[in-house]
Amino acid sequence: MTAYKKILIAVDLSEDSAEVAQKARAIGGDNAAEMHLIHVIEPLSFAYGGDIPMDFSGIQDEIHQQATQQLATFGTAHGISAERQHIVLGRPEVEIHSAAEEIGADLIVVGSHGRYGLALLMGSTANGVLHGATCDVLAVRVGDGD
Known part of the structure; x- marks a missing residue:
């Protein structure tokens, strides 16, 4: 097996994100993979389907600013430099695939809550990333699986 050279860690910035990053670092750390x-x-x-006649731009900007700050703090805590931190707007699975291809990732690491039944049929980010990825994907089980 060849070592992974570029690993893309997809995080939702919840408490579970640290576990996902730690697993990715464990895989790539020995070979000094680019994280x-x-x-x-x-x-x-997307969430409201455009049914509410409201301008969300101010709220969206605030969400983006907060996420940028949280990602910077998270990246620093896990030793990932600012130029390797990506924050984008869109559908998670689509944007994660796009970023992986853009940076030439050979592994995507994403958290999975281990949903089943109706929750799985409704879709999950991990499932969406797995299907359609052009590189390996590691789904790290996080949370309690509710």
């Missing part, structure tokens, strides 16, 4: 972080912000218009 990248990505956090994807879903536009509020």
Whole structure:
């Protein structure tokens, strides 16, 4: 097996994100793999389907600013430099695939809550990333699996 050279760590900035980053660092640390972080912000218009006639731009800007600060703090705590931290707006699975291809990642590490039944059918980011990725994907089980 060849060593991974570029690892993209997809985080949602929840408490579980540290576990995902630690697993990625354990895999790539021995071979000094280049680590990248990505956090994807879903536009509020996706959540509300455009049914509410409201301008979300101010709220969206505030969410972006807070996420940028949180990602910077998270990246520093895990030894990932600012130029390897990516924050984007869009659908998580689409943006994660795009970033992985752009940086030439050979592994994507993402958290998974281990959902089943109806929750799995509704879709999950980890499942979306797994299907359609052009490189290896590691889904790290996090949380209590509710």
